[in-house]
Amino acid sequence: MQRSHIVRPAAMFWGLVVFMPVGVTYLSAIVLLLALLVGGGLRERYARLRANPLWWPVVAYVAWTFIVLAVRPHYPETPSNLFHGLRIAFTFLMAMALTREEALWALRGFLLIAAFNIALIVLHYTLGFPVPGALRGVVMEVGNKSISNALLFSIVAASAAVYGLSQITGHRPWRALAAFALVLGLGAVVALPLTSRTSVLALLLVIPVVCLHQWKNHLKALSAALILGAVVIGASLYQLPQLQQKVETGIEELEKAQTGAVFHGSWIIRYYMYRDTGAMIADQPVAGWGIGGWTDQWHKRGPALFADSNMPHNDFLWVGAQSGIPGILSLLAIMLVAVWQAWRRPDIAGRYALAATLIALIASSVNSAMRDAQIGLAVLWIAMVYLRLAQESQDPDPWRGLWPVRPALPARRQA
Numbered sequence: 001m002q003r004s005h006i007v008r009p010a011a012m013f014w015g016l017v018v019f020m021p022v023g024v025t026y027l028s029a030i031v032l033l034l035a036l037l038v039g040g041g042l043r044e045r046y047a048r049l050r051a052n053p054l055w056w057p058v059v060a061y062v063a064w065t066f067i068v069l070a071v072r073p074h075y076p077e078t079p080s081n082l083f084h085g086l087r088i089a090f091t092f093l094m095a096m097a098l099t100r101e102e103a104l105w106a107l108r109g110f111l112l113i114a115a116f117n118i119a120l121i122v123l124h125y126t127l128g129f130p131v132p133g134a135l136r137g138v139v140m141e142v143g144n145k146s147i148s149n150a151l152l153f154s155i156v157a158a159s160a161a162v163y164g165l166s167q168i169t170g171h172r173p174w175r176a177l178a179a180f181a182l183v184l185g186l187g188a189v190v191a192l193p194l195t196s197r198t199s200v201l202a203l204l205l206v207i208p209v210v211c212l213h214q215w216k217n218h219l220k221a222l223s224a225a226l227i228l229g230a231v232v233i234g235a236s237l238y239q240l241p242q243l244q245q246k247v248e249t250g251i252e253e254l255e256k257a258q259t260g261a262v263f264h265g266s267w268i269i270r271y272y273m274y275r276d277t278g279a280m281i282a283d284q285p286v287a288g289w290g291i292g293g294w295t296d297q298w299h300k301r302g303p304a305l306f307a308d309s310n311m312p313h314n315d316f317l318w319v320g321a322q323s324g325i326p327g328i329l330s331l332l333a334i335m336l337v338a339v340w341q342a343w344r345r346p347d348i349a350g351r352y353a354l355a356a357t358l359i360a361l362i363a364s365s366v367n368s369a370m371r372d373a374q375i376g377l378a379v380l381w382i383a384m385v386y387l388r389l390a391q392e393s394q395d396p397d398p399w400r401g402l403w404p405v406r407p408a409l410p411a412r413r414q415a
Helices: 003-016 021-039 042-051 055-071 078-097 100-127 133-141 145-168 175-190 196-213 219-240 241-258 264-284 295-303 315-345 348-366 373-390
Strands: none
Touching: 003 021, 003 100, 003 145, 003 373, 021 042, 021 078, 021 373, 042 055, 042 078, 055 078, 055 315, 078 100, 078 315, 078 373, 100 133, 100 145, 100 175, 100 373, 145 175, 145 196, 145 264, 145 348, 145 373, 175 196, 196 348, 241 264, 264 315, 295 315, 315 373, 348 373
């Protein structure tokens, strides 16, 4: 095997293990990094990175991180927070350094394991099929790993929606119906057994955006798609009392938090985190409190009941508290450039990337989808692989060859 070919299976390995526990995804990231370093072609990869629109936003983010590290105080959490901040940057860079073929291998791994896990969910809830401990987060709510898995399923659901919309345009109604059935099925999975409001919110916001992307020059078709989608989604949510109950509970938590109540609850902890982290940024807007400073300030400002938290459930607030408004702007610029790159591509490859990058952006805004490695090593990686394919501007179909096509047999000669 040529050295350059070792990157393909390494990229596929990361795609295959995104639903696995975080230790395995860390291993896959290390394997890919080593494969990129020893596989040769570093000059070509560097040139590809320099030409990528994400290059300078990532450089600005990393440079400002080191400036803050040099001029601001250090804390016991500084090493771990510096590591996670640089890991975020390396995830972007490794995805952007891939060739088209290597990105396809990563995508194959992701879609194969997603299909396997969908089958596992069906077997578990219909036949009681036992689930290995490493995959419990695929079929039930298990902390942040199940949130990560739900977001990955939302990327698959959004991809199915994009495919279904393209089949409507191509006058293939049965394929479209099958794709939309998958969207509804995965929507039920993220809303019920995985109970991820972040994933449901992401789907509700992303699907209208990809409709707008497809039919932005055809307002009549766009209006019909949005109305039909609103009716279907509304009827589906009406049939999910568990989700309704969670939303109602969250609203009650916010109302009680505003009166000063403190108790364990998903929305109430976010209320205090967002309020107090915003105050941290207002107090040190230029360079923040220093890398690792959020935890120190949180212990001084936040309710004692939530003292064991190590991130504010919002990546931009986390960066802002530690490195000020320039830190927020640099990380936000990376994500906005990614979304803009996907939006600029007018075809289905652009819509796939638009859905994936928007889901990553939404999850980073209401959860720690980059800071938390359980989510960031999976969702961010897959979103950037989608984007990497959409950046193949000279290729009219960058997803071409995702699955090997059996060549047609030559016709038999007549006797």
